[in-house]
Structures are given as C-alpha cells and as structure tokens.
Amino acid sequence: MSVTPLLQVDGLRTEFSTDQGPVTSVDGVSFSLAPGETLCLVGESGSGKSVSALSIMGLLARNGRITAGSVLFEGQDLVGLPDRELRRVRGHAIAMIFQEPMTSLNPVLTIGDQLAETMILHLGLTKAQARQRAIELLEKVGIPRAKDVVDDHPHRLSGGMRQRVMIAMALSCEPKLIIADEPTTALDVTIQAQILRLMRELSAETGTAMIFITHDLGVVAEMADRVAVMYAGQVVEETDVYTLFDDPKHPYTSALLRSIPHITTPAGDRLNPISGSVPNLLHMPTGCRFHDRCLQAMDRCATEPPELLPVASQHSVRCWLYDETEVPA
Amino acid sequence: MTDPLLQVRNLKRYYPIRKGVIARTVGHVRAVDDVSFDVYPGETLGIVGESGCGKSTTGRAVVRLEAPTAGSVVYDGTDIAGLSTAKMRRLRTELQMVFQDPYSSLNPQIRIGELLAEPLIAHKRLDRTAAHAKAAEMLETVGLPKLYLNRYPHELSGGQRQRVGIARALMLEPKLIVCDEPVSALDVSIQAQVLNLLKDLQGEFGLTYVFISHGLGAIKYISDRIVVMYLGKVMETATTAEIFAQPKHPYTEILLDAYPEPDPRLRDRQRIIVEGDVPSPANPPKGCVFHTRCPYTKDICRTESPPLADGVACHFPLEAAGR
C-alpha cells in the first residue's frame, strides 16, 4: 500500500434480529479507502451496501448490531466505540447524505437551523457565525437566493434543492469522508446530472474522500475511482473503475454489465438478463451465493464459499474461477 | 402505411386548483396540455420524460382510467374519450395496463390464480375451471411455474410480481397495452428479464405497446418510436434511431446528455447540464415551456409557444451540425 488508508473496513459482519430469526445482512465485508478517493459500493437490493454504510457510522436500527470485524478510521476502530465518542466523529470527520431528500430533512425546522446546529456543535461557532456560514454553504452548492432559503422550511424546496442542502450540511464541518447513500436515486435524470457534477467538483475541490452507494452502474461510471461490487451481503469484486468496466472478473459483475442498456452505442438485439432473482437473506444459498444464477458455476461453487482474493494488484475477486491453489480437472 | 391503432389528438387533462371562501377554481394544473401522437399496430411507442411531464396521465387517459378534459383518443376508429361506461366496458378487454409498482397494484388478499381468472369470468363469461386453466397457461407464458396459481402476491419477488402483472394484462387478449414504468421498481438484474419478456410477448401475440418510462436505457431498448414530453407537452417525436442519433429538440439533447452511461471513459465528454428545476405545471412558463432551462433561448421563445412541426416543437430545432 502506497498511502495509509483513511478508512479500512475489515471482515465487517452485521446482523439483524427479526421475527424470523437473526439475519446477516453484511457478511465479512472488507474494503479500504485512500484520502480523497471515491469508492462506489454498487449492488442490488439486499446486497448489504446501505447496511455497510450505516454500520460504519454506527447508525444501525435498534435490532441491528455489528457481530464481527473492524472499521479503522484514521487508525481508530469505530466498532465498539462508545456512542459519546462516535458522536464526535459523526457529522464532523465523517458526514452522510441519504437517498430520500424529501424525508431526510426535518420538516419543522428551518434550513438554516438544520445547517447551523452541526457547526455550532462540532466547530463551536456562535449562532450568528453559523448562520453566516450556512448562507455561504448554500451558495456554494448552487442554491439561488441563499439568503432567503436559509430561513425557509424544507417543504418549500424541490427534491434536487433539498439534496443540495443535504450536501451543504455534509460539507459544513469539512469532513474527511462523506458517505452518500444513493443520493440521486430519487431525482430526475437532469437533476441527477446536476448533483453528480456538483459532488464531483466539491470532492475534487475539498479533497474529501467519498463512499458513494448506488445500484446504477451508469452512476458508478460517472463517480468512482474504485468500485466494490456487492452481492448478497458480500463484496464479490473490488478494483478501479476502468478495470471494472473493461475487464470484469466476477461472473456477477460481467453479467450485470451485459444486462443494462446503453444509449450511445447502436441498439443491440437483446439484453442478457441474469436469470433467477436476488437471494432472500433468510435463505442464503450455500457455497458461493451467486452460484445458482451463475453461467460458469462449477460443482464446488454450490458447496464451498469462495474468499475475496487478489487476482492482480488492486483487484480482488470472490470466485472459484480464479483459484490458483487448485488446478481444475 | 397502415392505419394507426390509436390516434391521440390535442389531449388535455387539467386539474382545477381551488382557493378562497367558496373554493372557486383559480387555475389549473396542466398535467397534459395539447398532446397528439399516433400508435401503429404492432409497434412500441415510448413516452419519456421527467416527473411532472404528464407521461403517466397520458397513459391513463389512453385506457380511460382518466377522463380527458379535452381532445380525442381514437382507438380502432372509436373515440373513447367520451364513451359511455357500458361501451367502454367492452373495449376494456382490448386496452390493458401494466403498472409500475408490482407491490401495490396486486390485491394482497387474493391468490394469483383468482387474480388472473377474475377478469376472464367477468368479461368473457368463462366458467371458473376454464378461466383457471387459462391462468395456468398464461403463467407459463410469462415464465412462472403453474404452482404459483395458489400463491399470494406477497410470496413473490418484485420481478415475479411484475410478471404476474403482465400476465393479468394479457388474460383478456388485449391489442394495446400501456406499460407505465414497468421496470422502474425492479432490481437492475431483473429489469432486463422483464424487458425481454415484454419484447417476446409482443412478437408472440402481436401486441402494441405504449411504454412509459423515465429511463432512457429501457425506452431505447424497447421502443420503435419515441415521444419526448416536458411539462405536459410533446417536445419531440421521432423514431428511436433518430432520437438517439440526432435529437432535434434542445430538451431531448439535454436529456440524453444527462443520462449516466455505464462507461467511465465517457464521464468527461462534452455535454450540457442544465441548471434549475422543472417549473410547476400549475404555473408553466409562457411561450415555449422549456425556455427557462434551454441553453439556446431567444426572444421569441419567451413569448410564442412553438407548434409541433416535423416531429419537433421548437423555434430553432438543432441542426445536424449542432451536435
């Protein structure tokens, strides 16, 4: 490793207790993130990408808990840190942006109030200073009439504008890491383009690292430096964004890439869907979790779970196809 | 050229805004404002646009789930816009709809078999046994095992439910199906399954589709021709190949530019990203409705609404060299 990672997640395992028994949503997730880098976590529903993010932040629902693994942020393990100390990290060194701009802001408090309270808490600003800086931040994220908007309630703003407010809020304490959980999924495509561009510009300008969670490979292509592809609670492939699109190793990754339509290339005859459906967390397949949908599945895939192992420098895959300890017969 | 199966002419759907002591109407939300297009037998017409552009309302008006405020919807020679309920009931078998949300559009209390057989019993007066046999057959057609007849919707995954939704639409052997965002709620890996299924069924049954979506990828994959809508109006209409190779309306160009193409090498391509939000359909801009966000706006755009001519509603359509 050339640089010390900003964040190193190792063997993270998160469990939820449900009426039907315990469910492991995140099972042995590992990845690391260098300062200033953007890592995309990409996966479908139930892949564990959002739960991974909430685990890092210590924001799991009451019935969820981390049962194994570590989350080293600047060398400090956030897992098991008392809530009191975790609160000093949240919103300050690590900020988060959520999917639903319509419901993620408090409807009864003004935009200014919601922006200011973080800065008053973490930076020790006075009310007047915080308000002034809130206006500057709103201008920075491209909100027109920032001086008026600061006193508005969230319902006066459109979805795109609210997501800009969320971004302003995340930036307010100059965090080292921003975790964005599907920040543009609820937005229209022209607004999504605005927000993605804004986030890229801001992260380049401020040098903030980003974990960007999405299900959309198009968004990955726009945003990522590195990508971790998740499936059924595990990372199945991790590499840089160009390698991922040019030379995907995991059958799930390549199948996913073949199943999505492109608009700049001439129309192909047919999409190649992945058969079957995303596995239910309560009935996880044995062996490799993708084996029953995989076109290249071998006998051992149904019984032995593969490990996430490097296949090249900075490129890891969780698949028996790349197992060199055993030569296929 | 064959005659169109569906002709929509000057369709309008306004919702009144009421205010004041006696709740009098002070204005209208112009959800659909003067929309015209044709759909030919056996083709797929894609309607694309962002939220609030009126694409869903248009789709609902086509199957008369929504009564138009003005204009005509001529299906197979009959204007269904002003048709009586009884007459519409007969046509209902030919016009079906597939909805976006496979979770809420299926009644959770009713088994799949019952759900599929119900319209057959009601409309075609089939007996239960025959209707259930047809339901079983239809399940296999959409790629689900027969034993799902006895399942409840909540026992199925999202993709499977959407297959049931499609099967239900097919039960009455319709000619035209309006698909309103049929894959938007599904996982990425499942979307392609459903899109392929729709294509296969079209070939098998000679169906005509009106396919409504905000997803350009799906629209491009499935449509023969495309209508681009913005704030209740048609901006552009052309064949799929033309729209994607040579957009004529600035809005179409911007929509294509905004689409996140799954290719990291394209992230720094030359493109236009418009600022600002979509205006409210309750208070649309004067002149061309797109002029507030258009990068090429000139004076005339602010005052005069351009008519749809040669498939584009713009005073200054983009030239071939413009792109």
Next chain:
Amino acid sequence: MIAYLIRRLLIGIPVLLGVTVINFFIINLAPGSPADLFLSPTATPEDVARTEAELGLNKPIFVQYVNWLTQLLHGNLGVSFQNREPVTQLIGDRIGPTLLLMGTSLVVAYLVAIPIGIIAARRRNTVVDYGVVGASFLGISVPHFFLGLAMIYVFALTLGWFPTGGMLTLGRGGGFADRLSHLVLPVVVLATAIAANMVRYVRSSMIDAFGQDYIRTAKAKGLGTSVITNKHALRNALIPVVTVIGVDLSALIGGAIVTEQIFQWPGIGLLTIQSIGARDYAVLMGINLIAAVAVFAANLLTDIAYAVVDPRVAYA
C-alpha cells in the same frame, strides 16, 4: 388562511343550527312537563294548562323552536322555568368555575402526559414502557364517577387532606390556598382520563417520529440524544397530538358534568344536572348551545394550531 377561516365559520352556522334543532326536539321528547314540577301535586289540569301557556309550552314544538331561535337572534336565551332568572345570567354565573376546572385539568394533563409519553417512547418495549401503557389503559377505563368517589373516600374522608366538595369553604373567605385545595381532587379526576389518552398519543407519535429519516439525519450529524428527542422528534410528534386537543375538549365537557356533580362544583355541569332534573328546557338549550359553540371553536382552534406547528400546512 383568512379565507379558509371565513369558510369554516360560514359552514359552522348551519352546523350549529342543526345541533340546536336536534337538541330542541330531543329535549321535548322527554316525558313529563316542566309545569308538573312547579305546581303542587294537587294542581288541577287547568292550573297545568295555564302554567304551560305562560311558558309557551302549549304551542306546537315547531313554533316553540322558532320562538326560541328568534329570541336567540336578539341575544336572549330565554328565562329559566325554575326561578325565572335569565338563562344568560345563570350560565354567566356558572361558567367561571367550569372554565377554571377544565382549564386547570387540561394544563395538568398535558404537563404530566407529554413527558411520560416521551419517556415511554424512548424506552419502548421495556418495563417502563409497559408500565406506562398499562397505567394509561387503566386511566382511560376507570369511569369518572368511580375515580371521583374513590378519591373522596381516600383523600377527603379517610386522610382528610382535601375537602369533599364545593369550591370554597364558607366563612373562611375563600383565599387562594382554600380554593386550590378544593380544586385538587376534581382536577385529578378530570385530568386522569385526558392524560391517560394523551400519553398514548404522545408515545405512539414519538415512536413514529423516531423512525423517520430526518432523525437518522440528525444522528448522522452527531447530535446528542436530548437534542434529537426534544428538538427534532418532539416538534414533529406534537403535530398529530395537537389534533387530539379538539377531541379532548369535547370529552372534557362530558367529564366535567359528572365531576362537578360528584364534587358539588358550582359550574355549568352541576347546573346541567339540576336543570335536567327540573326539566328546565330553557336552561338546557342555553347550555347545549354554549357547549356546541365551544366544541366548534375548539376544532377551529385546533386547525389554526395545526398550521402554527406544521409549516407545511397552508389552508387554502
């Protein structure tokens, strides 16, 4: 907003008229005549007829109602059959104590219920929560008269801490402390039911608020539990709670009638019971009208309060 209020007020007029019509006819359906009660058992039918004529009771009900309504438009609620005092005067004398009792009860109920509801929500599914839910269930189930009599027995008769009834001790001038000690037991009785109901509303509405996305945002900002509870969750949780206040007020009016009777509190409630006993139609109609106006006003106030606490509500 103004237009909305005017519309609501205009709609209120036919509603109130309807209420008076229904009340008028129901009261007149009751068996017996007020005249029976005025006159000695030996009165002749002629005496009864004369008295009824004096009171206007010999006319058709419809005419009686129109007469009553005409008087009402002149600001006159008629004269009590019992003691020939103007109804407005009677009600005016009694309304103060009732407002004191109801107002104090409402304030006490909310002061108790809101913090308890919050605590239960924060500790949901713990012993504390189960205790609160159980107690509130008990509080809702126990009837006013039973609780009232039990309180009198324990705290007034057995322990002697508080007086058994009335509003002040005769001969002691009725100072503040004296009035307060008379107020305690009826307020407890009246507040119990309101508070018990309110606790459940606050609890469920806080639990709902805690589950919202904006609370997750607040946590992600590193805010402490008390700020999240009192600033982010409570302000939102109070929005549905406000709507209950209107309903509570109607319940309070019913509860006050029983409670005033038990504690001989000289308010409208006691007057109501007395007037029912005396078939004093004029007074009853007056009280009914006041109650209907109060409930109507309470609901209107609720709507206004709704717009005040929730910035998203704009009446058009």
